[in-house]
Amino acid sequence: MSEKVDITILDSTEESFDERLSELLAWDEVSDKSVQETVTGILADVKSRGDDAVMAYTEKFDRVSVTSASQLELDRDSLQGALESLEQSVKEALIIAADRIRSYHEKQVQESWQYKDDQGTVLGQKVTPMDRVGIYVPGGKAAYPSSVLMNAIPAKVAGVAEVIMVVPTPGGQVNQMVLAAAALSGVDRVFTIGGAQAVAALAYGTDTVPAVDKIVGPGNIYVATAKREVFGTVGIDMIAGPSEILVLCDGKTNPDWIAMDLFSQAEHDEDAQSILVSPDEQFIEAVKESIERLLPTMERAEIIRKSIVNRAALIKTPDMKSAVAISNRIAPEHLELSVDEPEKLLPEIRHAGAIFMGRYTAEALGDYCAGPNHVLPTSGTARFSSPLGVYDFQKRSSIINFSDVGASEMGKIASILARGEGLTAHALSAEYRVKQDG
Amino acid sequence: MSEKVDITILDSTEESFDERLSELLAWDEVSDKSVQETVTGILADVKSRGDDAVMAYTEKFDRVSVTSASQLELDRDSLQGALESLEQSVKEALIIAADRIRSYHEKQVQESWQYKDDQGTVLGQKVTPMDRVGIYVPGGKAAYPSSVLMNAIPAKVAGVAEVIMVVPTPGGQVNQMVLAAAALSGVDRVFTIGGAQAVAALAYGTDTVPAVDKIVGPGNIYVATAKREVFGTVGIDMIAGPSEILVLCDGKTNPDWIAMDLFSQAEHDEDAQSILVSPDEQFIEAVKESIERLLPTMERAEIIRKSIVNRAALIKTPDMKSAVAISNRIAPEHLELSVDEPEKLLPEIRHAGAIFMGRYTAEALGDYCAGPNHVLPTSGTARFSSPLGVYDFQKRSSIINFSDVGASEMGKIASILARGEGLTAHALSAEYRVKQDG
Numbered sequence: 001m002s003e004k005v006d007i008t009i010l011d012s013t014e015e016s017f018d019e020r021l022s023e024l025l026a027w028d029e030v031s032d033k034s035v036q037e038t039v040t041g042i043l044a045d046v047k048s049r050g051d052d053a054v055m056a057y058t059e060k061f062d063r064v065s066v067t068s069a070s071q072l073e074l075d076r077d078s079l080q081g082a083l084e085s086l087e088q089s090v091k092e093a094l095i096i097a098a099d100r101i102r103s104y105h106e107k108q109v110q111e112s113w114q115y116k117d118d119q120g121t122v123l124g125q126k127v128t129p130m131d132r133v134g135i136y137v138p139g140g141k142a143a144y145p146s147s148v149l150m151n152a153i154p155a156k157v158a159g160v161a162e163v164i165m166v167v168p169t170p171g172g173q174v175n176q177m178v179l180a181a182a183a184l185s186g187v188d189r190v191f192t193i194g195g196a197q198a199v200a201a202l203a204y205g206t207d208t209v210p211a212v213d214k215i216v217g218p219g220n221i222y223v224a225t226a227k228r229e230v231f232g233t234v235g236i237d238m239i240a241g242p243s244e245i246l247v248l249c250d251g252k253t254n255p256d257w258i259a260m261d262l263f264s265q266a267e268h269d270e271d272a273q274s275i276l277v278s279p280d281e282q283f284i285e286a287v288k289e290s291i292e293r294l295l296p297t298m299e300r301a302e303i304i305r306k307s308i309v310n311r312a313a314l315i316k317t318p319d320m321k322s323a324v325a326i327s328n329r330i331a332p333e334h335l336e337l338s339v340d341e342p343e344k345l346l347p348e349i350r351h352a353g354a355i356f357m358g359r360y361t362a363e364a365l366g367d368y369c370a371g372p373n374h375v376l377p378t379s380g381t382a383r384f385s386s387p388l389g390v391y392d393f394q395k396r397s398s399i400i401n402f403s404d405v406g407a408s409e410m411g412k413i414a415s416i417l418a419r420g421e422g423l424t425a426h427a428l429s430a431e432y433r434v435k436q437d438g
Numbered sequence: 439m440s441e442k443v444d445i446t447i448l449d450s451t452e453e454s455f456d457e458r459l460s461e462l463l464a465w466d467e468v469s470d471k472s473v474q475e476t477v478t479g480i481l482a483d484v485k486s487r488g489d490d491a492v493m494a495y496t497e498k499f500d501r502v503s504v505t506s507a508s509q510l511e512l513d514r515d516s517l518q519g520a521l522e523s524l525e526q527s528v529k530e531a532l533i534i535a536a537d538r539i540r541s542y543h544e545k546q547v548q549e550s551w552q553y554k555d556d557q558g559t560v561l562g563q564k565v566t567p568m569d570r571v572g573i574y575v576p577g578g579k580a581a582y583p584s585s586v587l588m589n590a591i592p593a594k595v596a597g598v599a600e601v602i603m604v605v606p607t608p609g610g611q612v613n614q615m616v617l618a619a620a621a622l623s624g625v626d627r628v629f630t631i632g633g634a635q636a637v638a639a640l641a642y643g644t645d646t647v648p649a650v651d652k653i654v655g656p657g658n659i660y661v662a663t664a665k666r667e668v669f670g671t672v673g674i675d676m677i678a679g680p681s682e683i684l685v686l687c688d689g690k691t692n693p694d695w696i697a698m699d700l701f702s703q704a705e706h707d708e709d710a711q712s713i714l715v716s717p718d719e720q721f722i723e724a725v726k727e728s729i730e731r732l733l734p735t736m737e738r739a740e741i742i743r744k745s746i747v748n749r750a751a752l753i754k755t756p757d758m759k760s761a762v763a764i765s766n767r768i769a770p771e772h773l774e775l776s777v778d779e780p781e782k783l784l785p786e787i788r789h790a791g792a793i794f795m796g797r798y799t800a801e802a803l804g805d806y807c808a809g810p811n812h813v814l815p816t817s818g819t820a821r822f823s824s825p826l827g828v829y830d831f832q833k834r835s836s837i838i839n840f841s842d843v844g845a846s847e848m849g850k851i852a853s854i855l856a857r858g859e860g861l862t863a864h865a866l867s868a869e870y871r872v873k874q875d876g
Contacts, residue, residue: 089854090854090855090858093851093854093855093858094855096851097851097855100848104561107551107553107563108563113545115545117809121808122795123542123808123809123810125545125546125810126784126787126793128788128789130821130822131788131821144859145855145858145859146855146859177858177859213821213822214822232677232817232819234822235819235821235822235823239670254870256870257867257870257871260863260866260867260870261867263863263866263867264861264863264864264866264867266863267861267862267863267864268861298862298863299860299862299863300861300862300863304863342839343839346564346837349564349835350566350569351566351833351835352835353835353836354835354836354837354838355564355835355836355837355838356838356839357560357837357838357839358839358840360840360841360842360844360845360871361838361839361840361845362845362849362852362867362868362870362871363867364852364856364863364864364865364867364868365838365840365845365848365849365852365868365871366836366838367852367856367864368851368852368855368856368864368868369848369851369852369855370559370561370838370840370848371555371561371838372561372563372836372837372838373836376836377833379670381670381673382833382835383568383569383651383673383833384568384651384652384672384673384833385673385833386833386834386835387834387835387836389834391829395789395815395820395821395822395823395824396824396825396827397787397789397790397791397792397793397820397824397825398791398792398793398804398810398811398814398825399784399792399793399795399810400792400793400794400795400799400803400804400808400809400810401780401781401794401795401796401799402796402798402799402803402808403798404798406798407798407799407800407803410538410803410807410808411800411803412531413531413534413535413806413807414800414802414803414805414806414807416527416528416531417528417531417532417535417583417584417806417807418802418805418806420528420531420583420615421582421583421584421615422737423702423705423706423738424705424736424737424738425698425701425702425704425705425736425737425738425742425802426702426705426802426805426806427802428698428701428702429695429698429699429701429702429800429801429802430800430802430803430806432692432694432695432698432800433695433798433800433803
């Protein structure tokens with residue numbers, strides 16, 4: 001049953017390794033001029049014509065025709081109904097996942113704080129949730145209920161008053177699990193629209209769809225391009241690249257487990273990237289064997305094969321230390337530490353979206369129900385960004401409340417520095433508050 | 439001495455108010471195609487030719503010619519020397535400001551956390567500083583030492599190992615206060631380069647300038663455009679619009695103080711926006727009188743006049759409650775609560791970059807030495823973004839460490855949900871860890 005799979009095998013001690021790794025990791029977002037122009041047109045049209053434009057594009061792209069934009073909204077009952085309609089085991093699984101995600105994210109809530117300095121001046125930081133947030137959920141086959149939980153729950157935990165979900169229903173096709181997840185997450189309103197027109201409606205507002213402060217959630221190239229364009233008018237989350245996993249293994253995990261962990265990444269799409277790094281050459285051989293034996297049995301074998309052949313690698317290193325260095329260089333979205341004492345490696349890990357520790361922690365658990373978010377920085381952006389979290393739906397305001405004494409003392413300092421910068425109105429504004437007898 | 443100033447006066451109860459306010463607030467970043475093309479060319483050139491391109495553009499734009507790129511680096515001694523060369527009062531003021539900024543930002547440091555659930559599974563969040571950060575500092579006259587403190591200190595407090603500053607020196611002109619601020623902030627390396635070529639060098643790295651993980655700091659339209667383009671390769675901070683202040687006043691502050699507070703915003707540049715909102719009509723008249731009397735005495739009267747005439751407004755409201763509602767709609771960068779008991783208004787304030795409480799808290803104090811950051815969200819983006827802070831230089835990784843029991847229990851849940859989404863490799867990867875006897 002086994003078939004030969006042409007997977008890249010690298011040795012980190014070879015001279016050409018750095019270059020070959022760079023080639024393997026190279027990823028450029030396709031920036032298509034025609035996509036750009038289409039999106040710019042749709043955004044401008046929705047901005048000026050509002051609901052009429054949204055209805056027209058929904059008819060054109062999703063083949064859903066309505067006479068009034070309000071028909072594009074789903075009522076609360078249909079969400080709750082979707083939840084009740086699920087098979088009991090699926091419903092229970094969704095509820096358990098939602099509970100675990102909520103309970104983890106509650107730990108991320110940031111609180112306001114203040115303190116008084118010795119001149120009686122109060123300084124602090126006020127934390128406020130955003131007023132209204134939009135969540136984009138892809139339609140059709142790629143509609144993932146887990147994605148609804150991961151985007152909506154942090155927003156509600158942050159205290160966002162109104163979470164608006166948009167999800168296209170191409171040809172009228174509604175995904176009951178997605179609606180059930182929306183009900184469980186506390187989504188406030190759902191509109192069955194998608195594409196750049198949905199992003200535009202959320203960013204600018206229409207008579208029917210209220211304007212939001214931030215738009216999050218995954219989407220195709222039109223959605224991603226639209227989000228990039230409305231950034232500034234509203235906040236957006238990261239523009240995600242293809243999903244990736246890096247497994248660091250000491251060679252003592254069942255190679256079938258590791259092969260399946262790599263597959264679970266590869267099955268997302270052909271551009272997904274799966275990398276194993278291990279100091280154990282025989283283990284690398286064993287995983288390759290598992291890959292070749294298991295691949296033909298997989299439902300999504302075609303996608304997995306393309307992803308493995310084009311984007312995967314099994315990397316042999318002299319030791320665990322070099323393996324960790326490679327991981328830090330790659331800054332993977334998902335990092336599995338499939339070793340005996342993962343705690344010992346943890347302090348050395350500098351960049352990763354999520355770290356899955358120990359042989360039992362399959363990355364797939366994190367996708368659904370571990371608790372932490374599955375929206376993670378891709379393509380090396382874990383060097384400077386974080387998982388989606390409650391902090392993405394809260395913002396801070398600085399608090400400054402000077403006592404008269406403090407204003408007088410600090411006014412002198414501000415005055416000197418403002419004059420040093422040639423800003424005399426700044427200086428005078430501060431000097432007015434300096435005590436004349438001081 | 440008084441001169442008539444044609445400042446906009448609005449009444450929030452008038453029917454046309456909403457529309458007039460929207461017009462006043464309207465701000466579109468100038469998106470110039472020729473700027474875009476120039477920047478794209480410079481970025482590509484620096485990416486491919488490295489130091490040679492950086493040297494060529496530095497000669498072209500800054501009229502600084504060097505034979506080796508290493509000559510574009512300032513050594514540590516010249517930074518320390520700049521600090522020692524300052525007048526004693528200026529040096530002391532910079533030191534006091536740096537100390538206060540450091541001590542406020544130390545309160546923002548986020549710590550890693552972990553907890554164990556009742557199945558013995560460890561979940562948590564690991565907080566790590568970025569490895570290397572670039573700070574852009576504009577050259578020439580607009581070089582502000584306070585901006586160096588505000589950008590570099592949070593990065594160092596976050597624990598960033600290497601802070602790289604770039605500052606152009608047009609015609610060889612070096613600003614000693616800027617270098618002194620770099621010395622005080624703990625900047626690690628300084629390169630005298632600017633423009634899109636400096637952004638490119640930081641984003642891609644050259645033989646001389648190391649690649650960074652994030653680029654922060656203000657710059658002209660070329661710098662802003664370049665930052666937008668390299669976003670994704672590196673992190674960036676917000677692209678700032680013109681600076682704004684909104685003063686809420688009960689009418690009992692000295693009108694000269696308020697006029698000067700408005701001027702301190704207006705003197706930044708002609709596009710800066712200064713707004714007073716007050717329920718006291720006579721006070722609004724008094725502030726107008728102060729503006730007309732004080733304006734001719736100002737050093738930067740020309741800039742202030744243009745800003746006040748084109749972008750400012752004095753807004754009369756029926757009461758303080760409507761004044762707060764207008765402030766929340768505007769979501770100002772700087773908000774002064776010039777009232778008796780500002781604490782009482784604070785819970786009603788939903789969106790603002792920084793809140794300056796009480797009659798003594800001039801906004802200018804916050805620009806230099808109050809402690810909180812002066813890099814704040816502009817143009818209404820305080821609805822969804824925060825002041826620059828330590829959190830902008832730290833990032834988070836999720837921690838997941840399943841016990842064998844936890845992996846078995848949650849594996850069943852993940853399997854159900856993965857199969858619901860049609861992702862069978864995910865399901866199998868989880869199922870491998872489910873105990874067969876369970």
